[in-house]
Amino acid sequence: MFAGRRWLLPSAVLEELDPDAGRPGRRPRRTARDWLVDFSCFAVAVIVGLVGADSVSGNPQVPTGLAELDQLVGALACAAVWLRRRWPLGLAVATIPVSLISETAGGACMIAVFTLAVHRPFRYVAWVAGISVALIPFFYWARPDPELPYVVTVVLAVLLTAAAVGWGMFARSQRRLMLSLRDRARRAETEARLRAEQAQQLAREAIAREMHDVLAHRLTLLSVHAGALEFRPDAPREEVARAAGVIRESAHEALQDLREIIGVLRAGDQDDTGRPQPTLAALDALVAESREAGMKVTLATRVTDPAAVPASVGRTAYRIAQEGLTNARKHAPGTEVTVSVEGGPGDGLTVAVRNPAPEGEVTPVPGSGQGLIGLTERATLTGGSLEHGATADGGFEVRAWLPWG
Structure with a gap:
């Protein structure tokens, strides 16, 4: 100067x-x-x-x-x-x-x-x-x-x-x-300058978590159904057509999500995509989508007032359920997955995704483990906590508690 x-x-x-x-x-x-x-x-x-x-x-x-x-x-x-x-x-x-x-x-x-x-x-x-x-x-x-x-x-x-x-x-x-x-x-x-760099770093981490949560779910569907078509070439025509439809739909959704994330990176604003972020109300659609993909999913919802759940808490609960279903589809295919959501104002919201041990030999699907790390960060940022690990019967459970004031 x-x-x-x-x-x-x-x-x-x-x-x-x-x-x-x-x-x-x-x-x-x-x-x-x-x-x-x-x-x-x-x-x-x-x-x-x-x-x-x-x-x-x-x-x-x-x-x-x-x-x-x-x-x-x-x-x-x-x-x-x-x-x-x-x-x-x-x-x-x-x-x-x-x-x-x-x-x-x-x-x-x-x-x-x-x-x-x-x-x-x-x-x-x-x-x-x-x-x-x-x-x-x-x-x-x-x-x-x-x-x-x-x-x-x-x-x-x-x-x-x-x-x-x-x-x-x-x-x-x-x-x-x-x-x-x-x-x-x-x-x-x-x-x-440090505050700007920190804000950019936080934005990158948020985008990376969002990309993993969204794309991992879609790409896992693609991997599971493509593997089914590969190992069962003699499957009935109806099952082949249904699997191909799921693959096509998942690829379309993955491309749409990827376009939105790229748009966020170019625009520099996470709220400019125009597409509403998922909340707790979208959990039924997520379970239905997983069932259409061939998963056995049981949803148990015991929430006092679902409409009153804060948007940030509902979105975190949705991402936890989505990541839990994705991991179950990867590592325990064919098992019955249970998704439970319960809580109320003042008591907080508890989200649990559990699956029993898979039967027979399972073809491993590669994973980095970043999804559970990202979920832990999400839960911590909202003031809650998240635990995950093997159960007594050899299965796996992801359980999170989120504050609901």
């Missing part, structure tokens, strides 16, 4: 904004603003030094040799101002003894204290500024001003030092504020 105005920022700020600025051996380049500020500080130090040099030259109490030494030390101090960014603490400490012997270096000393306040924490500033303020009375006691009273000169010097420290601390606080706002904006962008 600062790409077009980097020359307006201090190099210290750019050092923190630039992710490569902290590499060892690399120093940040001075910006145009840095050069302007450095030249202004040097000019102020020179102007104040010239005023001090003129005062020293016109003071009859200062010997000529001492005045020349004062001006020489002041000139060196003004030149050292250009080093203030690299060694702010060292320059400020060095100006403490300089301020005792040179009145011409007064401007450079103020600039050094100001730079220290900008670039270093307050504890360093307090020590250096405190020592400088403590030495001011001794300096003017040894070299009194010929035009101003002693007390006035001491108070003015203390006020100038305090002003330099205050201005430097204000500049530092503004710089810290800029960096904190930058960090806050960067954290907000990162958090927004």
Whole structure:
């Protein structure tokens, strides 16, 4: 966001904004603003030094040799101002003894204290500024001003030092504020990106569960009836026609479901398909479809008020029954499957799908086990629970409890 105005920022700020600025051996380049500020500080130090040099030259109490030494030390101090960014603490400490012997270096000393306040924490500033303020009375006691009273000169010097420290601390606080706002904006962008990625991940997981629940049911019907046609080529014509009709209908439904899921992926909205999601009321149609496919299914429904079942709970119950029937068709073909649904408001909804052990040798149908994992996640998201496992008679049972407030 600062790409077009980097020359307006201090190099210290750019050092923190630039992710490569902290590499060892690399120093940040001075910006145009840095050069302007450095030249202004040097000019102020020179102007104040010239005023001090003129005062020293016109003071009859200062010997000529001492005045020349004062001006020489002041000139060196003004030149050292250009080093203030690299060694702010060292320059400020060095100006403490300089301020005792040179009145011409007064401007450079103020600039050094100001730079220290900008670039270093307050504890360093307090020590250096405190020592400088403590030495001011001794300096003017040894070299009194010929035009101003002693007390006035001491108070003015203390006020100038305090002003330099205050201005430097204000500049530092503004710089810290800029960096904190930058960090806050960067954290907000990162958090927004993470929330978007998390939402996308949750959407993908929901679509994956929906795809498994829907397509696994249809494709299992295709597999079962195609296997029946393969192992019973001499079946009566009516059974072959019925099996072919189930295969055709299941393939058509699977293609329709696949189109809707692809539409969700393209549209980015799970509710744009236009097809209502199944609820508990669609359980009868699911059982009827399984019976038409040749399964033996017994449905036992003991729900106090089926119409009052929440849509999310009813949809989860439907998916549990659908996955249970699919698994029974895969792993226990020919057995009688029992689907029971019971409950009421306040007691919750219990859904159970159980089947006995299959008789004879069963041709295994490949499965990944992701369906039961997805059902457990569905039940947990609604605030319920799901258990599954083998029964005492060698069969299998899936039982879930879903909250119904």
